[in-house]
Amino acid sequence: MDVVMRTSGNLFGDLPLPSQDEEIVALLSAPGVRIERIVSTGQASPPDFWYDQDWAEWVMVVSGAAQMRFEAEPEFxxxxxxxYLLIPAHCRHRVEWTDPSVPTIWLAIHFDQGRAEAPTI
Incomplete structure (x- = not known):
């Protein structure tokens, strides 16, 4: 695995224009961990789609707003x-909504202490 490391930057810098897709930028990717800035501009998970990841994810909303849904919970x-939330490996979840009026900036840390390499999405 190649190591990706941005040594400096600003989470609020170079924000993308609103589009159909989220922007995901790897800030650090090394064995056992990946840190990303995700910018959402009204996106949500596709209908009936659930993330079911082999690794844990710690995620924080830095700005904006979102609604998350977990399969095992009745409420959003x-x-x-x-x-912020810690999402354990194989905890089925989805993004129901992100604010379309302002960018929602996420900081996501993907990790799995039992793996030799950082997880790949």
């Missing part, structure tokens, strides 16, 4: 700036 979880 609204997330606003400063809110």
């Amino acid at each position: 979880r609204r997330m606003e700036a400063g809110d």
